Every structure is written in C-alpha cells, then in structure tokens.
Amino acid sequence: MTSDSPPAAAHGGAIRVPVPLGERAYDILIGRGLLAEAGALIASLGARRSVIVSDETVASLYADRLIASLAERGVGSTMIMVPPGEASKSYESLAHVCDAVLAARIERGDLVIALGGGVVGDLAGFAAAIVRRGVRLVQIPTTLLAQVDSSVGGKTGINSRHGKNLVGAFHQPSLVIADTSALDTLAPRELKAGYAEVVKYGLIDDAAFFAWCEDNWFGVLSGGEERDFAVARSCEAKAAAVARDEREDGDRALLNLGHTFAHALERAAGYDAARLVHGEAVAVGLALAFRFSERLGLCPRQDANRVEDHLNEVGLPTRLQDVPGGCGSAEWLLDAMAQDKKVKDGALTFILARGIGQSFIARAVPTDTVRKFLVGEFYAPR
Ligand SMILES: NC(=O)c1ccc[n+]([C@@H]2O[C@H](COP(=O)([O-])OP(=O)(O)OC[C@H]3O[C@@H](n4cnc5c(N)ncnc54)[C@H](O)[C@@H]3O)[C@@H](O)[C@H]2O)c1
Numbered sequence: 001m002t003s004d005s006p007p008a009a010a011h012g013g014a015i016r017v018p019v020p021l022g023e024r025a026y027d028i029l030i031g032r033g034l035l036a037e038a039g040a041l042i043a044s045l046g047a048r049r050s051v052i053v054s055d056e057t058v059a060s061l062y063a064d065r066l067i068a069s070l071a072e073r074g075v076g077s078t079m080i081m082v083p084p085g086e087a088s089k090s091y092e093s094l095a096h097v098c099d100a101v102l103a104a105r106i107e108r109g110d111l112v113i114a115l116g117g118g119v120v121g122d123l124a125g126f127a128a129a130i131v132r133r134g135v136r137l138v139q140i141p142t143t144l145l146a147q148v149d150s151s152v153g154g155k156t157g158i159n160s161r162h163g164k165n166l167v168g169a170f171h172q173p174s175l176v177i178a179d180t181s182a183l184d185t186l187a188p189r190e191l192k193a194g195y196a197e198v199v200k201y202g203l204i205d206d207a208a209f210f211a212w213c214e215d216n217w218f219g220v221l222s223g224g225e226e227r228d229f230a231v232a233r234s235c236e237a238k239a240a241a242v243a244r245d246e247r248e249d250g251d252r253a254l255l256n257l258g259h260t261f262a263h264a265l266e267r268a269a270g271y272d273a274a275r276l277v278h279g280e281a282v283a284v285g286l287a288l289a290f291r292f293s294e295r296l297g298l299c300p301r302q303d304a305n306r307v308e309d310h311l312n313e314v315g316l317p318t319r320l321q322d323v324p325g326g327c328g329s330a331e332w333l334l335d336a337m338a339q340d341k342k343v344k345d346g347a348l349t350f351i352l353a354r355g356i357g358q359s360f361i362a363r364a365v366p367t368d369t370v371r372k373f374l375v376g377e378f379y380a381p382r
Pocket of ligand 1: 057061120143155183279
C-alpha cells in the first residue's frame, strides 16, 4: 500500500477493496449510504434468511433501514439484541446469541449479519463461527474502528476473566459493507478512538499515509471525501496483511503495533468505557511503542514526538497519566502484559519501530527493560 496511488477500484459508486484469500476471498465495500443497498448485496450471496445481531444503540438507529432493504430483496431477518459495550463480549452474551441463531432456524446457507461496532462484530462473528460448526457472516461495521480494523480479517471472539479476546476463532466474513455515513451519528470520542487505528497503518509501514493523516485528519473526522479515502486505505493495508498471513503466524502481528500496551491499559481501567475505550488505549499504546523504541535507541526522537504530537492534536491520549483513574503500577502492567496472548515462552513480544512507517516484530524483549521503561513513564513529566 502506498499513499500516492489512487484508492481501490470503484464498484457501483462504492470503493471495493478485495481480500484475496482463495476460497475464503471476499470484498469490503466502502461508501456513504451503502446500508440502503445491503439487501441487494446480501441477496446476491444467495441467502434467503438472516439474523441481525446488533446492540440496542445501533439497532435503534439503523436496524429498520437494514431490515427494509433485506425485505425488498426477499431476505428474511430476525433481530438479536445485546446491550452496548465491551461487557457484551462475554460467555453469557455468546450463549444468548448462539441460542437465538438456532431458534431462528438459521442453517448453513443462511447468514449472520453483524450490525454494529467491534463488540458486536467480534461477538456475532464468533457465534457464526461455532453455531452448526460455522454459518456465513456479513459484517456491517458502524464505528470507525470496526470499519478500518475489526470487521476485516476474520478474528472473532469474546473476553475471559484472564484477559481480552482470549476465547475466539478465525472466521472470515463473506462480505463487509462499510457505510461511512453511519459514522455521522457516532460519538466524537468513539470516532477519534477509531482514528487511532487509521494512524496505526501509517505508522506500521506507510510514512506517506501518516503524513497524509497529519494534513487530513479533520476531513476524516468530519466526514468529507477524506473519510472514505482513509477507510479504504486502512482496509487495503489490513487486507494485504491478512492475505499474507491469515492466521497471524508471521507478519500480521505488525497490526498489533501499540496493542500489547493497549490491552494491559484496558485491563487496568477495568474495561470501563467511561475511563478508556479500546481506540484510546491504542493511541496511548502507539505513543508508548514509539517512545519505547526511542528509549532503546532504535527510533529517532523526532519521530516519537511526531507520533505523540499528531495524536494529541486530534485529542487522543498518549500518556499513562492520561488514563482517568490511573493504571496501576509498572509491575501491574507487566503482569497484565504477561497474560496477553502475544506472549511466547514467557518472553514479551513487542512491535517496535525504527521510525515512522518502519515497524518490526521484536521477540524476547527482556521484562526488565520493559519494567524500567514503564517506571520512567509513570514519573515522566508531560
Ligand atoms: N476482531 C478484530 O480484529 C478486532 C480489532 C480491533 C478491535 N477489536 C475489538 O473491537 C471492540 C471495540 O470496538 P468499537 O470501538 O467499535 O466499540 P463498540 O462496538 O463498543 O462501539 C462503541 C459504541 O458506539 C456505539 N455505536 C456503534 N456504532 C454507532 C453509530 N453508527 N452511531 C452511534 N453509536 C454507535 C455502540 O453502541 C457502542 O456504545 C473491542 O472489543 C476490541 O477488542 C477487534
């Protein structure tokens, strides 16, 4: 992916980003107002029946439009609702969704539709992966985070008391429909949080896209053409990483830039959205990953500063002190990181960077090095 090439191919007014995965290949369609076309797009997959999994907030805004669009094309639908928020990625909600899918007599030719943010996508996706040993899934992501990240790539799952996303499955969707106008109703805080994942793609391997973000972030948040471009560019980056390494045996792990820190911070904040949402944790995690890389002598200070300045300009947190209510101690965070699934043989794996757009996987980072860095971060002046 480079930022000087035009966005992905057009498809009936929408941008189409293919995810080339052989017999599991699918398209991501991106554009304003696409929800009205969802019925036609889903009917073309040959489904006659569907269940729509959504949270109460999203359903009140978009379910009627989706149900009507499906009905127009003769696709039946049953609604399954969960409460909004991370707490719905639980065993209880999973059982509720699986039972409701079975009660709706959804069979292997039918479809589960995830209408919502990453929480709904991960939960409904996991249910689709395991009910009747797998039914087809369509993702209709309605947050920026879900449009640029969680709806693409097939990772699904729920949280355990041992940590986030520890119980799950790979289950690729058959189609992703990203209606960028749905983001108009998203709370500004959630929009900004999702933007952290957009920035991440530039930081991983596309310095030109990061520079584009520095110049165009306001358009992305306010819903101009820049938004569709940023979603498409991000999806292209994610699709390419997933196509190279579907099950994260290799460099798909680069997509976890900032996430080892982020997951520990979310845990420290008790998964309490009032304190910290996932994308905000990612913003702090990205800034930490670059400062850690700088501290290790890998990354120029000016690049670490640029990352922090950009995230701050957008209004995203970048420091441990920015987490409302605090986030424990260095020892506590280290312990939380050790619980994270990105730990192999007791050694910590981090995604570090030699500069903006030059990230790499660093295995076996000594815990003591991380401890010293975190202690410094707790006491660092802003
Ligand atoms: N599977 C993956 O690859 C992957 C990648 C990144 C993150 N995730 C997961 O995604 C989850 C976070 O997702 P999220 O940030 O989308 O949060 P979310 O799903 O909780 O949505 C955030 C809030 O926005 C509301 N909302 C959603 N769409 C809306 C709209 N269009 N208008 C108004 N309100 C709307 C929701 O009701 C919710 O209250 C985390 O659980 C994280 O672990 C998964």
